[in-house]
Amino acid sequence: MASQGYVSRHTSIGSDEHLCGQTVSELIIECQQDPTSNISQSQMLDFKKRLHIESEYSPIIDQLCVRVREDPARVRYPTYDASVGFVPTKEVSEITKTEELGMGVHKAHITGDEITYVYKEADRPLYEPRDSETLEQEMRNLILLRGVDGVVQLVAAVVSRNPYQTMGINSSDGQTVLRGILLVYHSNGTLQSFLQSPKKDLPWLQWAIQITSALSRLHDFGITHMDLKPTNIVLSTIAMEAVLIDVSGVGGTSRDWLSPEMRTLSEPLSEDLKSRIQNDIWALGKIVSVMANATSDETEQRLLRQLSHLATTEFLPRTPLQDALSLLSQT
Incomplete structure (x- = not known):
């Protein structure tokens, strides 16, 4: 038997020194059937008070342990390398999505700019880890294809500080990550x-x-x-x-x-x-x-x-x- 929960490292859930830094932690609570066994990287749960005798967990309370790992289903935001291609950047806070064009693809505006762009973001419905790799590769290709007729043009990389940043780290020292890319929008359709x-x-x-x-x-x-x-x-x-x-x-x-x-x-x-x-x-x-x-x-x-x-x-x-x-x- 196992149950799962997810928490970002910057979320306070009591003592969080055992959570994974700079990411999303997955907490897996398991029942250790054999007290002599050692479930990998787990520790017995330490309850502040005993459960009510009628609780369904009462018979196994002394067998419950917790295992912490990085959430494998988290959205992976690639570290942004500003030296690659000298691409203009926009903070994700400057982007306003106005209309969905597809999964993770929107019409969008930049704050103070009425021009319509296409915004492709890493965090999309039915996200898979390869979606982040695809976004990075598309940006690399578009950098190579700048100025090429007949290929959509890159406007900017959309970035932010790591949204999973651990509490206590100065925001100015935080990691900059790629949240998406901004492209020229063509209004005549496909x-x-x-x-x-x-x-x-x-x-x-x-x-x-x-x-x-x-x-x-x-x-x-x-x-x-x-x-x-x-x-x-x-x-x-x-x-x-x-x-x-x-x-x-x-x-x-x-x-x-x-x-x-x-x-x-x-x-x-x-x-x-x-x-x-x-x-x-x-x-x-x-x-x-x-x-x-x-x-x-x-x-x-x-x-x-x-x-x-x-x-x-x-x-x-x-x-x-x-x-x-x-x-x-x-x-």
Whole structure:
């Protein structure tokens, strides 16, 4: 029998010198059935007074012990290294979330600034430890991709002092952690929304060129997308140009947008760079196939279908992206 409780190190629950510093402690109360056994890293509970005789715990009160460990399900806030990439920072207290766009993703404003941004935070529903790693990797990739056309741009790293900071530590000496990232917001929505309600005179071919070019630039930096799909492409606010988002490369995959050879693997994100590039090219081919069905221009249809055929072949290697760009430019 065991019960669990959670407490941040800065929370006072009587004597807290045995809690884990600078984090969230998990307290596990267990019944030691064999008094000669030694439950690892546990100590017998010391009660200030005896329980009432009718308490359900009364028969085992002398067998209860407590074990303290760092909560494995806590939100992990990575330590922020200000020397990496010289990224502007904003305190989390300056961020006001205005609308949820997805799990852990919001429209947001900065205090004193009416511009709308996208705020991606570490603390999200159904949090898993890899979410923090994904956020860190996306920030690293966006630093590399600063100024690259067709890729969403990083505005700032959102930071704070460690929210689990132990009492007694001077706030000025506390650890600075990454709470999220602030990105440029594009108000025209995703490519998926345009595919669902196609209209005349949309620049499908130009969007295909922009997506292909941006993907090629990712690969030039040794970055693969691995979740390329219409919902991860937005249209820029002013120029209506295609922009790739969610470029961590490690945040997960969508089975319908994985290449045939990747669908059979349990860990496609662990494959080598060449294999992941081939997957991205296949996903591009599937996207342009859907775009070909949306356009009413015969020339666009022909070029997009040609590229789709070359990019989605099961024979590797698939068409290089520079060749794809040359094909799409034949107008």
